[in-house]
Amino acid sequence: MAKKGIRSYGPGKFSTILDSHAYSVTLDGGVDDEESYEEGGGWYGLLWLDDTVRDTVCTDADNAGEALTQEEEDLLDESVAVIFFERSDGIVEVEWFSDKPEAEAAWEDIQAEFDDEEEEEGD
Secondary structure (H helix, E strand, O other), X not given: OOOOOOOEOOOOOOOEHHHHHHHHHHHHHOOOEXXXXXXXXXXXXXXXXXXXXXXXXXXXXXXXXXXXXXXXXXXHHHOOEEEEEEOOOOOEEEEEEOOHHHHHHHHHHHHHHHHHHHHHHHO
């Protein structure tokens, strides 16, 4: 469930409108790091948020006629990173991080999952 002021995307690919605009940044500029399963089994992307990325998210929302609410802007400003998981069915799950070490730890867990998978394939 979205927080007050964080608008739901409605039925579709994302949970919130802010998630969709953050994801659109990855389509143009890419992510800072990524991992993916073979044969379309899913994709993870890590996006570090700096002022340039935040401005790009806001501009994307404005261009879509969906200016961010104050609460959405606050979440964007308070966050240091976003991790996306695009499932094989196209749904994108998004996790926002306000703490850099927490984001780094979550990303390391994802990378470890892929390292374990590669080791199993090599056996």
